[in-house]
Amino acid sequence: MPETLPIDSVGLVTPQTIHFDQPLTLQCGKVLPEYDLIYETYGQLNSDASNAVLICHALSGHHHAAGFHSMDEKKPGWWDSCIGPGKPIDTSRFFVVSLNNLGGCHGSTGPTSINPDTNAPYGPEFPVVTVKDWVVSQARLADKLGIQQWAAVIGGSLGGMQALQWSIDYPERINNAVIIASTPKLTAQNIAFNEVARKAITSDPSFHDGRYFEHDTIPKKGLMLARMVGHITYLSDAAMGEKFGRDMRNKAFKFGYDVEFEVESYLNYQGERFSENFDANTYLLMTRALDYFDPAKDYDGELKNALTKALCKFMVISFSTDWRFSPERSEILVDELIKADKHVSYTEIDAPHGHDAFLIPTPRYMDVFSAFMNRVAKECC
Amino acid sequence: MRADLKIIEQWVQPKSNVLDVGCGDGTLLEHLQNNKQVKGYGLEISASNITSCINKGVNVLEQNLDAKGLSNFQSNRFDTVIMTQALQALRQPDVMLDEMLRLGKECIVTFPNFAYWRTRFYLMRKGRMPISEALPYTWYNTPNIHLCTFKDFEALCVQKNIHILDRTVVDREHQDRWFIHMWPNMLGEIAIYRITR
Numbered sequence: 001m002p003e004t005l006p007i008d009s010v011g012l013v014t015p016q017t018i019h020f021d022q023p024l025t026l027q028c029g030k031v032l033p034e035y036d037l038i039y040e041t042y043g044q045l046n047s048d049a050s051n052a053v054l055i056c057h058a059l060s061g062h063h064h065a066a067g068f069h070s071m072d073e074k075k076p077g078w079w080d081s082c083i084g085p086g087k088p089i090d091t092s093r094f095f096v097v098s099l100n101n102l103g104g105c106h107g108s109t110g111p112t113s114i115n116p117d118t119n120a121p122y123g124p125e126f127p128v129v130t131v132k133d134w135v136v137s138q139a140r141l142a143d144k145l146g147i148q149q150w151a152a153v154i155g156g157s158l159g160g161m162q163a164l165q166w167s168i169d170y171p172e173r174i175n176n177a178v179i180i181a182s183t184p185k186l187t188a189q190n191i192a193f194n195e196v197a198r199k200a201i202t203s204d205p206s207f208h209d210g211r212y213f214e215h216d217t218i219p220k221k222g223l224m225l226a227r228m229v230g231h232i233t234y235l236s237d238a239a240m241g242e243k244f245g246r247d248m249r250n251k252a253f254k255f256g257y258d259v260e261f262e263v264e265s266y267l268n269y270q271g272e273r274f275s276e277n278f279d280a281n282t283y284l285l286m287t288r289a290l291d292y293f294d295p296a297k298d299y300d301g302e303l304k305n306a307l308t309k310a311l312c313k314f315m316v317i318s319f320s321t322d323w324r325f326s327p328e329r330s331e332i333l334v335d336e337l338i339k340a341d342k343h344v345s346y347t348e349i350d351a352p353h354g355h356d357a358f359l360i361p362t363p364r365y366m367d368v369f370s371a372f373m374n375r376v377a378k379e380c381c
Numbered sequence: 382m383r384a385d386l387k388i389i390e391q392w393v394q395p396k397s398n399v400l401d402v403g404c405g406d407g408t409l410l411e412h413l414q415n416n417k418q419v420k421g422y423g424l425e426i427s428a429s430n431i432t433s434c435i436n437k438g439v440n441v442l443e444q445n446l447d448a449k450g451l452s453n454f455q456s457n458r459f460d461t462v463i464m465t466q467a468l469q470a471l472r473q474p475d476v477m478l479d480e481m482l483r484l485g486k487e488c489i490v491t492f493p494n495f496a497y498w499r500t501r502f503y504l505m506r507k508g509r510m511p512i513s514e515a516l517p518y519t520w521y522n523t524p525n526i527h528l529c530t531f532k533d534f535e536a537l538c539v540q541k542n543i544h545i546l547d548r549t550v551v552d553r554e555h556q557d558r559w560f561i562h563m564w565p566n567m568l569g570e571i572a573i574y575r576i577t578r
Binding site: 313334335339343350364371372375 | 431
């Protein structure tokens with residue numbers, strides 16, 4: 001809990017919700033007759049609406065990217081390290097929009113929302129949404145906010161995929177795409193990890209085929225396991241080693257299977273906390289969106305062809321110890337952008353934190369990110 | 382603007398596609414973008430240089446040339462491929478020359494001449510590896526692992542059937558002085574070559 005707000009914080013923020021009446025036909029063929037999107041904004045939109053930046057969230061993210069909801073909030077938004085006055089996404093220059101994607105569980109319409117047809121929560125009936133669908137819904141949000149063109153669309157991990165999809169689907173509406181710790185498509189290993197996470201959830205006896213609300217329960221253990229597996233893949237061996245090593249909670253072995261090592265305790269705590277705040281159906285849906293993402297698929301598997309239409313400038317950033325979406329995955333994207341003759345800059349940040357490094361303000365990362373955003377501000381605003 | 386970069390600028394066509402291999406802080410590409418409206422990329426490995434390039438509005442790609450080479454670029458992709466003062470720091474400069482000529486119709490290469498009279502004199506007098514403004518390192522920590530002379534470079538061009546379109550030699554201030562051309566391998570400190578297949 002901050003007693004006073006940090007000087008480089010966007011301060012106290014209040015989420016807003018927009019209702020959309022216009023039906024949305026999803027890639028799976030199903031139609032959402034109406035839906036809500038919850039979002040937050042930081043900074044001021046300028047008179048010609050040229051300084052707007054869209055922040056796309058990752059797997060378990062949401063609209064609360066920066067600042068505090070109240071003075072009682074313990075932690076700021078999930079990307080507070082990069083959004084605020086003087087930070088790379090400088091709110092004294094940019095108008096920042098961050099939303100919770102469709103299918104989420106933090107205020108936008110998703111599996112926990114009431115289905116108007118049945119007056120009961122959607123649960124497993126909520127259609128599978130894709131990165132492409134999210135981009136359409138985000139474009140509609142931009143329309144409502146009076147933003148014709150984003151100065152930049154920015155995201156890490158699954159968020160980076162949305163920025164990439166924006167550049168392909170709405171080339172005239174995006175000036176810059178910042179794609180951090182991401183990939184143009186998942187590897188088999190990535191999909192395998194997602195499947196383990198999903199199997200942990202669906203095999204929990206409390207899952208009830210996704211209708212756990214009807215049984216007044218949640219698949220807490222499954223969600224916990226899913227998050228624990230995920231969490232391991234977001235960190236590097238070195239980061240875990242440095243944080244926990246082989247430290248034990250008690251000095252001597254107990255020769256049993258209760259939590260003995262600090263890292264076990266940490267994972268259990270993270271899993272537990274997550275299972276209390278996240279919806280199981282949303283987790284299934286978000287991991288599926290990750291699996292399905294492959295913008296080259298509609299272009300004979302040639303990413304270069306998919307990128308041909310793009311007009312924006314690209315900044316691609318990877319992290320040396322990220323093994324979930326390794327630097328090689330980013331380089332594949334960069335190579336295809338070069339083949340398509342696009343403006344692109346690429347850098348691999350040497351950071352020890354694994355995939356999570358994109359959330360951590362290491363000096364070189366902040367320098368290069370700030371340099372690029374300065375350029376965006378000079379060219380767009 | 383460094384004088385050697387001015388010489389290079391004269392050899393670059395307006396609105397052409399340029400690759401600057403080992404682009405440093407992006408000074409040359411920025412200059413070419415502003416004055417010749419070229420489009421292109423710089424390749425660089427140093428973190429601070431990459432940030433400088435981005436600040437200058439230059440498209441820069443972090444790339445370890447010794448590890449990755451230029452394999453990520455298609456053949457004949459560029460009008461001009463430039464490499465200033467980096468050839469001597471590469472593990473396989475001969476392979477890099479082939480690669481540069483695969484990508485570009487023309488290449489511009491600059492490197493320090495190890496046969497420069499001061500270098501020769503230093504070695505002869507002291508019997509130790511020369512240290513100078515152009516070569517400011519000791520033998521064990523120098524990035525320059527493949528130093529050569531003008532004659533060496535031209536011999537390599539002959540061997541590889543590389544055509545030399547232009548050649549100029551300059552002093553340490555990158556100034557072109559008339560007397561250097563009388564005996565370039567002795568009097569030239571830095572070589573600037575324009576080559577093609």
